[in-house]
Amino acid sequence: MDAAQEPMIAVENLTKRYGQVQAVDDISFSVAAGEVFGLLGHNGAGKTTTIRVLTGRTRPTSGRAAVAGCDVQTERDQLKPRINLVFEDQNLYERLTGHENMRLFGDLYGVPRERAGELLDIVGLVEGADRKVKTYSSGMKQRLLIARSLINNPRVLFLDEPTRGLDPSSSRDVRSIVSRLSQEGTTIFLTTHDMEEADELCNRVAFLSHGKVVALGTPRELKLRYGEPAASVLLDTEDEHTISLNQPDDARRLQQWMADGRVLTIHSQEGSLEDVFIELAGRPLS
Amino acid sequence: MHPKMILTIFRKDARDAIRDSRVLAAILIPIGIGLFYGYAFGDDDFEAPPVEVAYVVEDSTQLLEILQNVTSEAVDLELTQAASAAALREQLLDEEVDLGLIIPAGFDEGVQAGESPSLEILLHEEAAPGANYIAAAVQQSLELLAGRAPPATVQLDVVSLAEANQSVAIFEEIGPRQYFVLAAIMMLVAMNSILVVSVILAEEAEKKTLDALVMIASYTDVVVAKALVGLFYVTVSVVVMLGLTGLMPGNLLLFIAGIGLFSIAMVGIGLLLGGIFSNANQLNTWAGVFLIPVIAPAFMVGIPLPDTIETVLLFLAPSQSMRMAVNGMTGSAVFPDVWLSVLVLIAWAVVTYGLLGLRLSRRQA
Numbered sequence: 001m002d003a004a005q006e007p008m009i010a011v012e013n014l015t016k017r018y019g020q021v022q023a024v025d026d027i028s029f030s031v032a033a034g035e036v037f038g039l040l041g042h043n044g045a046g047k048t049t050t051i052r053v054l055t056g057r058t059r060p061t062s063g064r065a066a067v068a069g070c071d072v073q074t075e076r077d078q079l080k081p082r083i084n085l086v087f088e089d090q091n092l093y094e095r096l097t098g099h100e101n102m103r104l105f106g107d108l109y110g111v112p113r114e115r116a117g118e119l120l121d122i123v124g125l126v127e128g129a130d131r132k133v134k135t136y137s138s139g140m141k142q143r144l145l146i147a148r149s150l151i152n153n154p155r156v157l158f159l160d161e162p163t164r165g166l167d168p169s170s171s172r173d174v175r176s177i178v179s180r181l182s183q184e185g186t187t188i189f190l191t192t193h194d195m196e197e198a199d200e201l202c203n204r205v206a207f208l209s210h211g212k213v214v215a216l217g218t219p220r221e222l223k224l225r226y227g228e229p230a231a232s233v234l235l236d237t238e239d240e241h242t243i244s245l246n247q248p249d250d251a252r253r254l255q256q257w258m259a260d261g262r263v264l265t266i267h268s269q270e271g272s273l274e275d276v277f278i279e280l281a282g283r284p285l286s
Numbered sequence: 287m288h289p290k291m292i293l294t295i296f297r298k299d300a301r302d303a304i305r306d307s308r309v310l311a312a313i314l315i316p317i318g319i320g321l322f323y324g325y326a327f328g329d330d331d332f333e334a335p336p337v338e339v340a341y342v343v344e345d346s347t348q349l350l351e352i353l354q355n356v357t358s359e360a361v362d363l364e365l366t367q368a369a370s371a372a373a374l375r376e377q378l379l380d381e382e383v384d385l386g387l388i389i390p391a392g393f394d395e396g397v398q399a400g401e402s403p404s405l406e407i408l409l410h411e412e413a414a415p416g417a418n419y420i421a422a423a424v425q426q427s428l429e430l431l432a433g434r435a436p437p438a439t440v441q442l443d444v445v446s447l448a449e450a451n452q453s454v455a456i457f458e459e460i461g462p463r464q465y466f467v468l469a470a471i472m473m474l475v476a477m478n479s480i481l482v483v484s485v486i487l488a489e490e491a492e493k494k495t496l497d498a499l500v501m502i503a504s505y506t507d508v509v510v511a512k513a514l515v516g517l518f519y520v521t522v523s524v525v526v527m528l529g530l531t532g533l534m535p536g537n538l539l540l541f542i543a544g545i546g547l548f549s550i551a552m553v554g555i556g557l558l559l560g561g562i563f564s565n566a567n568q569l570n571t572w573a574g575v576f577l578i579p580v581i582a583p584a585f586m587v588g589i590p591l592p593d594t595i596e597t598v599l600l601f602l603a604p605s606q607s608m609r610m611a612v613n614g615m616t617g618s619a620v621f622p623d624v625w626l627s628v629l630v631l632i633a634w635a636v637v638t639y640g641l642l643g644l645r646l647s648r649r650q651a
Binding site (some may be wrong): 055057080081083084085087088091092093094095096100104105107108109110148152 | 290291294295298301302305306493494495497498499500501502503
């Protein structure tokens with residue numbers, strides 16, 4: 001395999017234990033360059049721990065992981081400039097302005113000063129750049145976090161719950177930025193509770209439960225494999241029914257409605273990622 | 287360590303911290319207190335304490351005149367000639383005088399010729415505080431007499447063969463104005479080093495901005511930057527305090543050494559506290575508990591105290607720093623054994639940074 005084909009993230013039998021708690025349990029997967037990879041799971045499933053290990057901030061108990069060509073244990077100094085992270089918490093310096101926040105990290109990464117302004121422009125924060133961050137809305141802070149994470153033009157960008165707590169409009173802005181980054185070739189590793197978001201953004205997703213990867217594939221593959229095919233039927237009484245296409249009773253009910261000429265519309269529905277997760281973990285995500 | 291990153295984080299901290307009302311208060315309160323004392327106790331309030339010195343001299347000497355000039359600002363020196371060495375000892379035992387000088391024949395000539403003649407100083411075990419100061423000032427006078435050092439072998443005898451009481455009533459030595467301004471400086475160092483540094487470090491962990499910093503820098507870079515911020519604020523605040531009160535250390539090097547070593551040790555304690563507390567407000571609440579044992583020993587220096595407490599003070603960084611600061615401010619050896627003060631302060635710094643290094647290495651791992 002030549003360098004161009006090497007995965008941007010390679011995880012082999014990774015385990016992380018905190019005392020008696022098995023946070024990550026022998027997981028393996030790889031992420032190709034330019035791919036958007038989603039890691040889904042309940043709170044405490046091991047998502048954030050996996051990110052901590054992959055960003056070199058925690059040493060694994062066993063196993064191996066390489067990100068952007070660097071071993072996360074032995075090549076942490078080389079790894080740092082190649083990656084960045086949008087944290088789950090909005091960890092910004094609130095008494096500094098947006099521009100000062102950007103300049104700080106620009107100076108730490110040793111990038112030209114103009115880069116801060118360019119990124120603020122990309123995320124639409126030029127107007128608020130000279131205001132203190134404590135006056136920002138949650139959506140503005142999230143956009144600033146994303147701008148900060150792009151300051152070093154990372155080869156791999158980790159996003160830990162990037163739309164948590166945002167209103168629909170801000171969430172859409174964030175997703176749009178992530179899509180654009182992906183199109184520009186940045187490898188993205190995303191954790192989220194939002195199944196629609198994962199479905200929209202991710203090329204592949206892995207479901208994590210109790211520290212183990214319980215399913216991995218494209219959203220469509222997983223929905224077909226684990227989701228239940230259904231149809232939404234609108235009757236002449238304007239009653240809408242959702243029927244499972246795998247259940248004989250439901251099929252008979254549909255047949256009867258059609259024979260009676262009562263069906264106004266019928267739309268097929270594939271299973272959602274939420275259904276997949278319920279199937280795999282036995283309870284919903286939220 | 288990455289010096290450029292340390293400097294970048296230092297600049298950020300210096301700018302960010304000053305916008306935090308808790309930090310601003312910790313910097314301004316001691317300066318305000320120092321200013322209050324600086325103006326509440328004017329120079330006019332200070333009356334030089336009298337010190338009576340008897341001497342025996344077999345021929346003429348300039349030493350006494352020089353000694354009077356050297357000590358004129360600090361004490362009111364009264365010189366009387368004793369009939370003999372025995373009479374002088376008698377006067378000391380009867381507490382008629384505070385200090386005795388036995389100057390041999392040809393002393394001035396011997397000093398100037400570099401022969402190191404012997405000079406005997408007799409000190410009563412319960413001598414007035416200023417007597418210790420005079421004993422210390424003799425050395426300086428001899429240097430002036432000779433134009434170089436060391437010009438003579440000084441023999442210090444304490445009458446009754448008892449240890450000289452080193453306790454100095456500090457108000458009489460340096461006046462309340464200098465004493466309280468110095469005490470406010472010690473408070474300033476403690477608050478900047480312990481409170482400011484710990485709050486900015488704890489806040490960094492609490493708000494999780496530390497996680498963002500260590501995405502590129504190391505924990506050591508972050509901690510060193512915080513230490514520099516503490517030392518920077520101490521330096522600026524002390525200079526402002528001295529400037530506003532108009533006090534100028536007589537021995538600048540000694541003053542800087544005393545304050546500097548103390549600051550370094552206390553910044554280490556501030557960093558340790560910042561690492562232990564995960565919440566800056568919690569730290570702010572408990573700050574008084576940590577500051578009292580740091581500030582109180584500095585205020586106790588020079589006040590006559592039971593021997594046990596005096597002994598304990600010998601091992602504490604604040605009291606030793608205060609001793610050096612008093613010596614540095616007055617430009618004379620009000621407190622002897624400067625080397626002990628330096629040693630104690632260095633020991634505190636070594637222990638503190640040793641513990642800090644241990645914590646950092648665990649965190650890095």
